[in-house]
Each structure stands twice: as C-alpha cells, then as structure tokens.
Amino acid sequence: MCEPTGGHEGLLLEECLRAGIACHRADTLKLKSYIRSYGTHGKSDAIDAAMLRAYGRERWEKLALWQAPDPDEMRLRTLVRRRQELIAIRGAEKNRAKAPFRPRARRLL
Numbered sequence: 001m002c003e004p005t006g007g008h009e010g011l012l013l014e015e016c017l018r019a020g021i022a023c024h025r026a027d028t029l030k031l032k033s034y035i036r037s038y039g040t041h042g043k044s045d046a047i048d049a050a051m052l053r054a055y056g057r058e059r060w061e062k063l064a065l066w067q068a069p070d071p072d073e074m075r076l077r078t079l080v081r082r083r084q085e086l087i088a089i090r091g092a093e094k095n096r097a098k099a100p101f102r103p104r105a106r107r108l109l
Contacts, residue, residue, distance in 0.1 A: 001056035003048075004028055013066050024056065024063045031055055 002009045003026045016023040035051045056063075 001026060001052055001060075003031055003052060014068065017066070017068055023066050024060075025066050026052065026055065026063075 001024050002012060009025060013023055013025060031052065034055050035047075038051070040047060040051065
C-alpha cells in the first residue's frame, strides 16, 4: 500500500510487481476522506503512514491491485501533458506581447 508521491512511487510499485508482491496505489482523495472520517486534522508523516496502513488493512480485499501501465499509453500521456504545457506557455507569451511596455522596460530592449 502506498500513496502517490508525484511519480516517485513508481519504482517501488514496479519492484513489488517484479517480486510478486501485491500492492495498491491509494487514491489521494479517498485516502484524505478516510483520514478526515476519523476526525484527524493534523498532517505529519507519522499520521499519514498510520492512516495509510489502517486504510489498507480495512479495505485490502476491495482495492484493485496495481498493474504496470502500458508503455505506449504512458508515452502518449507524457506527450499530451507536454503539449498542454506548451500551449499554456504560448498563451502566456501572447498575453505578454500584447501588454503595454513600461518606459524602463523599453530601455532594456
């Protein structure tokens, strides 16, 4: 049982899969709701770890086991994400190009 950590959990999940160890990557929103249901509002690694363990013990039989994603799908997702970033950058640059120059900024150009 682990929670998403910005992709850093991927190596752990892959190694567990190779070793034949069943594992689940928790949905962050569901896990946070579970923690709040106990009235726990503090945030620390110790609290998170204890609640993640309790969540896993309580719900293990109903949780889907993690499976390695399809490499082609992952590559496509990465490309789509990067395209979205580039579109956002282009929009920001277009907006900057339309903005009036400040007198001091003109001297720099």
